[in-house]
Amino acid sequence: MGNEKTRTRYIGRSIPQNDSPLKVTGTATYASDIELPGMLFAKLVTSDRAHAKILSIDTKEAKSVPGVVAIATGSDFPFRIGIYVGDRDLLATDKVRWVGHPVAAVIAETLQAAEEAAEKVQVQYEDLPAVFNVRDALKPGAPIIHEHMSEYRVFPAFSPVPGTNIANKFVLKRGDAKAALDKAHLVIEEEFRMPRVSHAFMETQTVVALYRRDGVVEVWSSLQSPFAARYLMAQSLNMPVNNVIIHHPFCGGGFGGKAGLGWEPLVALLSKMADNKPVKLILSRKEQFVSAAVREAFIAHVKAGFEKDGKFVAYQADFIMDCGGYGDYTVNVSRTTGYAADGSYDIENLDVTCRAVYTNQVPTTAMRGFGYPEGHWPLEQLLDRAAARLHLDPVKIRLVNLVKPGESTTGTGEHLREDAGDPRRVLSTIVKELKPNGRIPESKEPWVIRARGFALNVKGPSQPPNASGSSILKFNEDGSIDLLVGTGLFGQGTTTALCMIVAEEFGLPLEKVRVPFERGTDSTAYTWQTVGSRGLFVDGNATLGAIREAKAKIVEISSQVFRVPKEDVVVRDGAASVRGRPWLKIPLSDIAMAYTYPNGNAIGGPLIGTGTWTSVLNSYLNPETGQGIPSIFHTFGGTGVEITLNLLTGEICVEKGVQVEDIGRVINRLGVEQQMDGGMIMGMSISLWEKMQVDGQGWVTNPNFSNYYIARMKDMPGEIRKVAIETPQEDGPWGARGVGEMTMISVAPAIANAVFRATGVILRDEPMTPETVWLAIREQRPDLLEKAMKALGGTSDTTHLQRPLVRVKSGQNETS
Amino acid sequence: MSFSSPYFTLPKFTYFRPKSVGEAVNLLQKYGDDARLMAGGVGLINMLKERLMDPKALIDLKGIPELHKIEYSESKGLLVGATVTLNEILANRQLKKIYPALWESISVLSDNNLRNRSTLVGDLCEATPWVDSPPSLIAYQSSVIITGPSGTRTLPVESFVRGMAQLDLKNDELVTAVSIPKPGKDSRGRYYKFAKGTEFGLVNLAVVASGYEHGIPRNTRFVYGGIADTPVVATGITEAFRRGVTGDSVAHASEIIKESLLWVRNSAQPLEDNLASAEYRKHLMEVVTLQALREVLGVR
């Protein structure tokens, strides 16, 4: 078992996702499809102030709307929740912290009544000074957004600073960055920024909850991590964990935004309030934008020092993240951004600080990439900048600095295992597929240029050191298998890959292995969360454990039946047989429920295998230096792009993409390619267009997909090349590492690097919208803009127009 | 401009589906300002969900057969009834040749789903700055046909659209059709929509040119959308072309380009919103104007 490269039946093949048929036929059940007898509807009332004391909430008129059952306000739920910092109210108590902060929830018999009543809830506020950007929030005397920070429950890895707006401060230190910068041959100092972006999942957050009269709470929720939600909910409601049952129906996208705990406890308590009737809450798209959590914004002030030969000797980086009204999950994004700021490079001297700072903006949470897109945006641009300044090739400078698995230690002091991956091969593969130095075809229009650029990436799951997973494998009468795993299913394809592993290991046809799609915490195996690209690694390893256990039982029984030593029994092709005597063979269906001898005696019993996986290597990081082992693996990869850049308008089009990841071992090739396509497109959309816009009062002005633009079909690159490199990792399932998030991380810097290579224009801000790119060109290369305008005919002198329309001589009309 | 709604449900109203224009006018008379007309409903339903309006009566025009007509004749040009959808117009390939600018402006309008429901008249009556059809309708010198209790009147689209969501329309009148005259024989037309990373054009430009002499048209209309509350007709550019050709046509074309750009630089005052700054819009206007000038003048 494991990573020997034998001929395989499924591993490495392309298998369509097993949840697709139900999705494309419209028969998959999502949380919003759940209807329970007597179900009521909830509607949020949200704040129209950025920061204000709640003086009073008048619900009288709202309650008079026919069909209204109850109206909850913050004082009904006097406690806080959160995964890493317990700073969230279920509904605002005492004060509101951003425009969109839920203040009350109406429960009514129909959605119509709930919405009508929600409009009639009157809230009196007294405005408090608000703060909308991190720099202001850090100033002495800034309005404090969480006065009671010192009372919050904080997970051991985090360090909020009470009395300030700092929700977490993380520090990574190695060597002496300051001294090294003083001595460096070249120092680049720069500031980079990213705005808030939405996860833009298709299905908005939806929860149905039933607080049963026996004290058990059942929840159907569009979420990623049923078990984490269960635990956090039980903790916040002060209930036994097994009194909370989270059902996990199909989930229409998560991208991190549905990790941790969402609206589940609120809706559960609304159900309790409503005389134990089930209650449903569906967020509208606008609520999803302004009342739920999005990806944080940041500013990074960086200083990078290089030697003449390109050696990256020192990196000083100060990241300030705007986590908005709640820091809940973002504190861990800030920790990860900090410890991963050195990317795939061996930098001797590091001094990285990352602070998550409260502001009166929409709160934030995890998102695909989780701190790595943040770190890579500056880092991968700095390398291309340094290369240009040192007259080196961007490939060369990376070769000088890339970590060497087996030799290097990461910035947190982790010795990189020999089989961690092959970043050099990633790089050479990008070069081969993209040909960054090859001839680039000229475009037809002189004001449009074609350019190529690339960037590397690395990522590991960011999780508590003890985050574990388990798997239960049950045989059925006909030898088919139900696989119980707790990993969430929201389009990433893990369950298909797990079924492939099981089918491969037992030599069964894939159709005989099934993961039930709709699962609950009371009916499936535990896994901590479905985040961080950990699913296949953790749950795959747990499943291999379950396979091992079931196989051992099969071997035990068959060795008795055949009267041979256990070593002689092999399990393959859906049967147990004896090595060298293929006629001695029992199909697994004959063992599944108990093997029956011809005389009717039986041995064995229903076959079941269980497996678990926990990392034994990880640790908390040292609070002063950030040293320790945070990740269970690192996946190395990179992105190349060929773009066209319209110098006149600043438009960037991605014409071609190259995605390379060293994922250890391909389990489902189609699944890997889908992640690579998806990562490319999502990365492109976020880096070119997506941005939540906020006005001076803290109102989001584009809370919808007409004005918050996400990539459409017409924006797709003509071609995305996808290469999976396979350097197997010994402790990965079949040698595999995770790949889901990695594919998105380096898209943005690859695009910026392409622009920089072709024009020397530096892009410091995401998104690289036409207007921001135009401004950057105008400011940094006005000559290019002028030339382009001239080519179009837009200067006072138009005599250069190459092929004039029509030349008229003595009234003749001849077209040229 | 906000299309998303905190609400899933609609406010309460009475739904009417009249069978004739007369019946619709009667309802309008009865309900006055409390009535709202609906064609495809694409814009309207969003506005209702946003609670931007609170009508007592919703009058759905789709049950009126005479409004669902699209007719073309050499003499009268094109007549598009109030419930003809955008895709129904696009289905008529012949129109692409006759009205290229209009055809293009409709074909780049949002996506197929939306074009299946949206109507040309509805798009026009929504009268937001960024809708695509009004500039090309104006470039083709179209008129709206309006029916009310006292009969029918006809109005150029230019004067019909008066401001942001403001029409020259009384509360007991409705638009029954748009009439688009046949353009000159040698007419050329183009529609430009600058919408990279946006749903709506930051700058839209419909151009129609005809009356070519020595490669230079005498009659042109450059109509910009997305830059002000209502479409802007570039009178300065029309003037520059009108003068006709004297002497060397190349030098003359250069003059026209120069004057047109001057008009953009000196006379255009594009708006600023969360999609783009005024400065960028102005720059885009220059770029798109130059592109259109090259097209009209046949410069490659």
Ligand SMILES: Cc1cc2nc3c(=O)[nH]c(=O)nc-3n(C[C@H](O)[C@H](O)[C@H](O)COP(=O)(O)OP(=O)(O)OC[C@H]3O[C@@H](n4cnc5c(N)ncnc54)[C@H](O)[C@@H]3O)c2cc1C
């Ligand atoms: C997601 C989205 C994207 C969009 N993208 C674009 C785009 O790219 N380009 C673009 O141009 N537009 C766009 N729109 C706007 C859309 O095209 C218009 O909403 C639509 O064309 C309106 O047509 P309708 O038939 O649905 O009109 P309705 O929604 O039914 O009506 C629109 C308005 O016109 C009034 N009205 C309708 N018929 C009449 C009549 N006969 N007489 C008088 N008043 C009348 C209604 O009362 C209402 O105020 C977009 C809209 C959405 C929701």
